[in-house]
Structure formats: C-alpha cells, structure tokens
Amino acid sequence: MANVCPYGRFTHAVVRGIPESFGKTAADGHENGAVSVDLAKAQRQFGCLTGALRQKVGLQLIEIPPDAELPESWRIEDVAVIQGDTALIARPFQQQRRSEVKAVRRVMSELNLTVVEMGAEQGGSAGATLEGSDVLFTGREFFVGISSHTNHGGAEVLADTFRDFAVSTVPVCGGSRLKNICSMGGPDTIVFSSTEGAKKTLRVMEQLTDHRYEVLSVPEESAANCIYVKGPSKKDFLLHRPVEECPDSVSAFQKLPDYSLLPTACSEASKLGASLSSLCLLINRKHTYF
Template identity: 35%
Template sequence: MDFKMHEYTHAVVGKVTPLLITDKADSNDARRQYDCYLRLLSELNLELTELATNLFFPDNVILEDLAIVCHGIVLLPKPRSDSEGQLIKAIKRTLKELGQTVIEVDDPEAKLVGSDVLFTGREFFVGISESSNEAGASAVAEAFPEFPCTPIKLSKGAKHLKRYITVAGEDVLCVGASKEAQEVLKRMEREANFSYQTLTVPEDEAANCLYVNGTLIHRAIEEIPESFKVFCEKIDFARRSICFSELAKVSTGLSACCLLVRKP
C-alpha cells in the first residue's frame, strides 16, 4: 500500500475571473473566501495549476464533480452541460500535462459525479443517488482495479456522498451527526473492506473536510461552532480552518474547489 496516500504535489483550480452574478451566493464574499482557499493550498506545499476557460466565477471553480483523480489515473465523467464540457476539456488537457493517465466514461448508461465518489486511501465508495448510478460505480471500479469499489445507496432525497462524509486523516472518516449521514456511515461500515476511525461532527456542513499533506482543513468557528470544538478536542495533528459559507452554497463544500494531484 502506498504510504503517501494523501500526499499531493499539485492542486488544479479554477482561475479567478470576473464575477458571475448569482442569487445563490454573495459573489464578493465567495471571491474573498476562494482567495483564502487558494492561499492555504499554496501554504500546504501544493503548486497551484489554474484552468483557463471562458467561464465566470464561481461556475469555473467547482471542479470536484468533473474528475476523479487517484494514483496517476484520472476518470472523466460525461459532461451534463456545455459549461461542464468546456471545463472537462480543460481538466483533461491540464492533467495530461501533469503526467496523469486519462480515462473517459464511455458507458452511455453511466451517471457519475465526483462528489459521490469517496476515496479513503484504501478503497472507493460511490454514493448511488439521482446523480450517480451503479453503472457509474462500475466505471470507477474499472478505472481503478487495484482498489475495492463499493456502491452505497443514499436515502431518497439525500445529496452527494461527500456532503455527509469525507476523509479527515489517515484512516479517519469525518461524518455528520444527522440521521442521513449516520445511515450512510452504517452502510459504509457494513460494506467496507478496511476499518476506520470515525469523527462525528454535530453540523453536517462540517463533515466536508480536506486532508492534504498531513493537514486537516475544516470550516471556521463562526460557521460550525459546535463542530469546531470537536475538531479542537479530537484532532491531534495539524489543522487549518477557513470560511467557506458562500462557496458552500453552490457546492458540496471544501473538497469541491480543487483536484488534488501527485505528479509522478
């Protein structure tokens, strides 16, 4: 097993561009939060690689759904819109330049988005919902045959898998305390090929973390006051916190705005 399972050299990110006026988020606050996000990634020894597209912020920075990147392999789902198609082309070109092998989902029946795909460092889980199906999970299994891949059915109306559970450390999963999140965790524990520690946070919006190069990134105290206490009490390695409230309104959370890559 690769002992550098959560160590990365690059973060592929969207380029800061003129604002798209949206009623879902305050664009100026979202821009400030995104700038802080990029700065933090740089501080964690990641080289930022910007995607050049004609899309506007924040549409051009939500990348997670458009590529699954793991151990030098990239799986690209089928685009669901013209704007996604443009981003996927830019992602494909950029990741090839970073020495990654690109595979495209070719099954016409497959539905797959990256925010339904959780890689623990040892195995994949794919949330089965309106956005990803069993054929999509099969595409993940075929692209990464060295890792077990388990489809996990989400409850009706439940959002993407990574809204409820993400990796928060080596063999540590962070999960929300809601009924939906706990049901997902139980299903995963029943099907998992490996054992994990779990960190349960009171607010579901705190469950989406990033674990990068030995550091856990989670949301700021003003956004997740109860969960922030849990992170302080339970995490005994490096932590950083940032505000992400506006960007979270248009994405699954912290994991949504970068593609983490280890260049060979």
C-alpha cells in the same frame, strides 16, 4: 483486493477560478433558485483556500482561469477522479456541465497522467454519470455515492478504471452528494455528519468494508467536508469550516492530535450545495511539468 495507498500525500492542487456568472446554473444561465450569493465574497474565500493550499500546506497550485460561459466550472472536483497516475475524466449529470472537462483534461495530460475518458460511448443522456463529489477514496478502497448526480453505470466505469481497489456503492442519505456528508480526516479517519441520513450511509459503508475506520462525528452537516493533506513536510493539515460557519463542530477537530488546523471559509459556495473539497483536485506527482 487489498491494495493500500497512503492517503493524504499530495503534491499539486488544481483549481478553477470563480467566474462572474457564479450563482447561475449551467442548465439555463438563470440564478440558482432563490439563493443570494456574494460574488466578491466567494472570490475572496476562493483566494483564501488557494492561498492556504499553496502557502501553508505547500502544494503546487495549478489554476485554470474562470469561464463565465461555464458558471459551475469552479466545482472542479466533479469532473475528475484521480488516483496514482490515473485520472478518470468524469461525466457530470447535467449535459451543460460536460464541457467543463476540456480544460481539466488538458491539465491532466500536461501532468503526464494517464487519462481515461468517460465519454458518450457509455450511453446517451440516460447513460452512465459520475461526479467526483460522490466519490470517497480512503487509501484502501472507493465508496461511490449513488445520488441524483451519480448512477451505478458511473460507479462501474470507476471500478473498471481503478481495478486495484475495491469499489462499493452506497446510497446518499440526507445529502445531495456523498462528500456533503463525509470526507477523509486522516489516513484511517472519516469525518461524518451526525444527521440521521448520514448515519444510514455510514452503516451501509461499515457493512461493505473489511477495514475498521475511525469515525469523527460532527453535529453540522456542512462541517463534514474537510480537506486532509499530509504535506511535503510530512505534517498533517486539515482544512475545515471555521467557527463562524460551523460553531458546534470546531471542537471535534481539535480532538485530532498533532494536526495543523486551517479554518477555511466556504459559505458562498456552500449556499449552492458545494463543499470545501468541491473547489480543488488533489494530485500526487513526484515531478512538476509546468
């Protein structure tokens, strides 16, 4: 399969607000371990992210209201994988998170996307699971991280859904999700953490692909997750963690030529294991249906 889809061309961003229950887990409603989070700060950071996507990058923003009954629903990237006109509704590992897909499915339908459901017919609680934060699409192929959240069954469903593209599974070494340790920093550039675990995952990816990607290595793992968008003006934007959060990595991003760099804070969501891309679903649609 040799399909190539220009990476980074998006028109819409779908987000879901930070609920009052932020910091609690979907499993039991209790606080997320011993992690202390600042709800107001998380909501401010969410507002800065959405503001950057809408006002600076120029995307049309679709915001699903927060739901206190779904404390992790702000991690919207987990519940869908979108490529072209197709949206695969994913199946989160935690049973309690699966109701998050309802509102996202409705938005995908309203955008006139072809919605493919990854539901219970794939098996019971021990069946296929897939979370979007374990999926890296490069414009040429998919890499699916096999982690505590995503299994081989989930990767098989993704491969069956997006048959025009090669799909490779890779171990997630040194991080809880694939996109905790890597992300796209341009059409042929992958931003990778320089941790030993991330290097192991990178070596596997290099063995599985026929394409040679540029690799931008960053010393801090949390800096490895960025949001790259070729905006409506054909300008290259990169949302990345600011110097206050990743002081040793900002200089790496400054090596990217002709990019509009948008430092975007994510410290509160990061405390819960999330990344910048966890907070949005990016879609390329020629028309607006809202």
